[in-house]
Amino acid sequence: MLVLSRQRNESIVIGDNIIVTVVDIRGDKVRLGIEAPSEIPVHRKEVYEAIKRENLRAAQLDPADTHPLTEGASPEPPGPANASA
C-alpha cells in the first residue's frame, strides 16, 4: 500500500480526475473531501461491503420465497423491530 503524509487542506490526486483532500483532523477522526467524476461511485468501505454482501444474498432468492409478499403487503411489518443499519 502506498502511504503518504498529508496535513489539513492538502490533497492527493489519483489518476487525472480524482482529488482527495484532508478537510479536517480531530482526534482520531479525519474528514476527507472527494472530487471525482459522477460515474465513479464513492462509498464508505464498510457500507460498500455490506451492500455487496446483501446483493449477493439477494441474487440467491427463489421466486417461491416471495410468496409471503403477495398477501403480506402491510405497511406495519410483523417480526422483529427494524433496526437501522
Next chain:
Amino acid sequence: MWITSTRFGPIQFEPDDVIRFPEGILGLPDCREWLLLADERNPTVAWLQSVDRPEVALCVVSPRRFVPNYQVRLPRRDVQPLELDNLDAAEVLVIVSRSAGYITLNLKAPLILNLQRGLGRQVVCYGDQPIQYVVASLGAALRKSA
C-alpha cells in the same frame, strides 16, 4: 434476442428492453445489462434478470408500497449519470432478499432507473436506512393456514 434464465426459462427481448447499469451492481460488477420482468405468479414483485448471467436475477419492489414514508436522499452527483430530465421521471426500486426466515428490503441501497433511457444505477442513501428491512416472515403463509 433470447436468453435462457435459470429461474424463468427462455426470455425473448428487444435491444430496447435492456436496462444498462454502466457500473454494474455492487458485488455483481460483470452484470451490466438487465431486463425488468413482471412476475406472473406474484404481481407485488418484479425481477431484474441479468442478460450477462442467466443464473442471476434480483427480486425488486416499489418501496412505497411497504414503507409509505420512504425517501431517497442522495448526493446529486449520484443521479447525474442517469441522464434524467427531472427527478420525478426516476423509477425507484428496492431489492428483496431473505435473511433468517424473513423477507427483507434493502432500503439503504435502492436502484434508480431511467426507463426512457434504459439506464440504472444502485445508489447509497444518506442517513440511517436499513439494509435489511423486514417486511414479511417466510413462515407467515404456513401459520395462517395452520
